[in-house]
Amino acid sequence: MNKLLALAAAAALTTGAQAQGSKAELDAVQRAVHVCASCHGENGNSSKALIPSLAGQLREYTIRQLKDFRSQSRSETDIQAYMWGISALLSDEQIEGFADYYAAQKPAAGKSTHSKLEAEGKAIYEKGLPAKGVLPCKQCHGDNAEGAAGFPRLAGQRADYVYKQLQAFRTPLRPHGVVMRNEIAAMTPQQLKAVAAYVQSR
Numbered sequence: 169m170n171k172l173l174a175l176a177a178a179a180a181l182t183t184g185a186q187a188q189g190s191k192a193e194l195d196a197v198q199r200a201v202h203v204c205a206s207c208h209g210e211n212g213n214s215s216k217a218l219i220p221s222l223a224g225q226l227r228e229y230t231i232r233q234l235k236d237f238r239s240q241s242r243s244e245t246d247i248q249a250y251m252w253g254i255s256a257l258l259s260d261e262q263i264e265g266f267a268d269y270y271a272a273q274k275p276a277a278g279k280s281t282h283s284k285l286e287a288e289g290k291a292i293y294e295k296g297l298p299a300k301g302v303l304p305c306k307q308c309h310g311d312n313a314e315g316a317a318g319f320p321r322l323a324g325q326r327a328d329y330v331y332k333q334l335q336a337f338r339t340p341l342r343p344h345g346v347v348m349r350n351e352i353a354a355m356t357p358q359q360l361k362a363v364a365a366y367v368q369s370r
């Protein structure tokens with residue numbers, strides 16, 4: 169992971185933005201996805217623990233995240249370092265272009281690494297923790313963690329990244345995650361790790 173790559177993506181986009189019109193913007197998106205791939209993986213399937221996969225992600229969610237980076241409202245340290253610079257240069261049309269591109273890519277199969285932890289996570293994912301007011305995750309993220317409308321796909325996302333986001337929701341760094349903050353308020357770190365392991369395995 170390298171900040172120079174973020175600068176290269178910014179440069180690719182600026183060159184495209186100088187030409188007028190949506191055709192030129194789409195060309196710029198095509199060039200820039202190669203740069204996105206250096207971190208997010210070929211076709212948006214990441215092989216790095218702390219970099220999310222974008223393949224198969226729901227369009228609406230990707231659009232909202234890129235806009236939240238551009239307005240600097242989503243502000244975890246790595247987002248500031250790697251995503252603020254690139255997103256600052258994006259037009260709404262380019263953001264939609266990236267979201268369409270990644271929504272159409274085929275997500276890689278999930279990776280199972282810890283079956284006992286995954287079983288614990290599956291129970292929470294499907295049934296919630298009624299005594300603690302934790303809703304079943306599937307109610308919003310889909311039966312197979314495939315996502316739905318504004319709710320992101322989680323299936324196959326690396327457990328390290330997922331756990332890190334669940335912690336971020338407890339801070340003011342993801343203001344659009346207030347639903348998630350309430351959802352996980354009563355969960356222990358062990359329970360968060362369990363659901364993270366489970367969604368990675370899907």
Ligand code: HEC
Binds near residue numbers: 219251
């Ligand atoms: C230099 C590495 C790097 C490059 C290049 C890069 N990203 Fe990222 N991106 C990251 C990291 C790291 C995160 C997650 C940070 C975190 O939340 O901990 C991220 C997060 C994201 C997210 C949020 C995903 C989610 O599940 O919430 C989206 C969307 C995204 N990037 C899109 C893009 C697009 C589109 C490009 C190309 C224009 C791009 N990124 C280029 C490193 C990069």
Ligand code: HEC
Binds near residue numbers: 303
């Ligand atoms: C009531 C609906 C709802 C429920 C239930 C819910 N979520 Fe979410 N979740 C959301 C929304 C909305 C977002 C997007 C937040 C944003 O835009 O930043 C989200 C985002 C996430 C993300 C961030 C994904 C990424 O790519 O960065 C993770 C991880 C997540 N949820 C995990 C879970 C888990 C695990 C559970 C069950 C314990 C759960 N969610 C239950 C609505 C829900």
